[in-house]
Amino acid sequence: QGDRAEVEAKPPANLIPIKSPMVGTFYRAPAPDADPYVEENSAITVGQTVCIVEAMKLMNEIESEVEGRIARILVENAQPVEYGQTLFLVESDTAA
Template identity: 55%
Template sequence: MRIQEVRELIRLIDQSNIDEFEYEYEGAVVKIKKNSDSVVVNRGVVQADTYQPVEQVAPIAEPIAVQQVVKEEVAKVDDANLVKVTSPMVGTFYASPTPDADAYVSVGQKVSSNTVVCIVEAMKLFNEIEAEVDGEVVEILVKDGQLVEYGQPLFLVKK
């Protein structure tokens, strides 16, 4: 399944009255739940009657806390000199090329428009994300290994 197909599924489910959707194809499982307190991502192979999950993501914070974080983020981004580097796709954020390597960038580091700032892994493809702006990294908005959405801010860069 391609990332565009997953995005389209998310958009269609979001616009519908469906609260839960599950799709299984060639051992991959896509499970979408709306109005849920947690997100679970399972990667594994379906063999006979056994399924072995590989990764689970912790519950999402309370909705009120999420609203407060979003309001604080909007206040920070209102500064005209700050530019958001956003995720071009849904996937998993990685701050470094390998688990034992140093992060691509850190707070206070100068970047140019073609500087690789992170990797977003989607469907076993590792996509290098460039800053696309010259400046200094002010804040890293996501944690290593965190799931990110299309258009989600990853970094704040001061021009």
């Protein structure tokens, strides 16, 4: 757990965080029996749904704002998340 806190506090320059826009419950898939939206090393594009955050019984699809590959998934499925909490780290070739 210690290394996750360090990564979340200061990710490497080529890793871009995808953060939760709300407080809620993190889900990796659209349904309990469905495949996850993404896995580590999945290629993603801008606008692609990467997870759901459920808040007040509403399922909110979270979309990527970056293109790259999922380097790390930092939250376990069905875990509560806070506003601004990093959910994923994306490795981007275009990061400055």
